[in-house]
Amino acid sequence: MASALTDKLSRLVKEMRGQARITESNVQDMLREVRMALLEADVALPVVRDFIARVKEKALGQEVLSSLQPGQVLVSIVNTELAATMGEGVSDINLNAQPPAVILMAGLQGAGKTTTTAKLAKHLIEKRKKKVLTVSGDVYRPAAIEQLKTVTAQAGAEWFPSTPDQKPLDIARGALDYAKRHFFDVLLVDTAGRLAIDEALMREIQDLHGALKPVETLFVVDAMQGQDAINTAKAFKEALPLTGIVLTKLDGDSRGGAALSVRQITGAPIKFAGVSEKLDGLEVFDAQRHAGRVLG
Numbered sequence: 602m603a604s605a606l607t608d609k610l611s612r613l614v615k616e617m618r619g620q621a622r623i624t625e626s627n628v629q630d631m632l633r634e635v636r637m638a639l640l641e642a643d644v645a646l647p648v649v650r651d652f653i654a655r656v657k658e659k660a661l662g663q664e665v666l667s668s669l670q671p672g673q674v675l676v677s678i679v680n681t682e683l684a685a686t687m688g689e690g691v692s693d694i695n696l697n698a699q700p701p702a703v704i705l706m707a708g709l710q711g712a713g714k715t716t717t718t719a720k721l722a723k724h725l726i727e728k729r730k731k732k733v734l735t736v737s738g739d740v741y742r743p744a745a746i747e748q749l750k751t752v753t754a755q756a757g758a759e760w761f762p763s764t765p766d767q768k769p770l771d772i773a774r775g776a777l778d779y780a781k782r783h784f785f786d787v788l789l790v791d792t793a794g795r796l797a798i799d800e801a802l803m804r805e806i807q808d809l810h811g812a813l814k815p816v817e818t819l820f821v822v823d824a825m826q827g828q829d830a831i832n833t834a835k836a837f838k839e840a841l842p843l844t845g846i847v848l849t850k851l852d853g854d855s856r857g858g859a860a861l862s863v864r865q866i867t868g869a870p871i872k873f874a875g876v877s878e879k880l881d882g883l884e885v886f887d888a889q890r891h892a893g894r895v896l897g
């Protein structure tokens with residue numbers, strides 16, 4: 602992964618490699634480059650600070666200072682720390698529950714919840730051979746309910762009807778009951794989102810969580826939100842026990858820093874990445890590969 606480091610960083614490593622000794626000031630130069638790379642990738646500042654502090658602590662240890670190849674050791678510390686922050690390997694959706702396994706989709710309006718719900722339905726049908734039901738609790742936007750109906754059909758899943766005059770909790774209970782009686786493996790629950798964080802909305806989704814006891818509570822977040830993603834992530838993490846993250850619109854974000862920020866703030870694994878508007882545009886998130894992308 603060293604090849605993925607920014608050019609500047611690689612140059613620094615070469616310079617350091619030529620030096621017989623490594624000094625604290627070399628380490629500082631190197632850390633400055635790493636910091637720049639992370640900020641250029643649009644990782645949120647508090648997350649960058651934390652990251653640099655952790656790397657610094659390790660980098661100034663005797664092991665590095667006395668090493669014969671201090672530059673390389675430093676690069677490997679950065680890479681290891683990056684991978685640890687981003688999460689190791691891949692983690693697929695958890696369906697370990699008495700069927701139907703309920704998956705609750707949370708996130709702001711426009712994050713890509715409805716699209717991702719259908720993408721996930723398709724994924725679960727095709728890759729895990731599951732019988733999938735979807736339902737929308739977005740009673741504030743009739744168009745959102747219709748949108749879910751359309752994309753669910755495209756995904757080849759079944760859609761449970763809901764209408765704007767119903768209460769989200771009643772809709773959810775109705776869908777759960779239907780899913781049980783008709784032996785669905787998975788119930789995907791799309792929820793309402795606002796344009797900004799809103800207390801009433803958070804209470805509503807907490808109530809849904811309490812009633813549905815989902816095996817997965819996925820936080821859907823737009824990668825293009827960049828640094829702002831951390832405020833949204835904080836609010837949803839405080840409201841709900843998140844089990845995973847779906848990072849959408851990664852196709853539109855060449856920097857990819859939101860992944861690191863959201864992962865650090867929520868502590869939940871990034872399970873999927875949305876890479877196009879189409880229903881097959883969902884990839885199981887590969888933390889290692891993404892880590893390389895963030896550093897350039």
Ligand code: GDP
Nearest residue numbers: 710711712713714715716849850875876877878
């Ligand atoms: P919701 O309000 O959270 O349900 O968001 P939607 O599912 O309606 O998505 C909002 C917009 O983002 C739509 O135009 C989607 O087509 C688009 N979208 C969702 N996911 C992706 C993605 O991974 N990549 C791209 N390019 N567009 C996406």
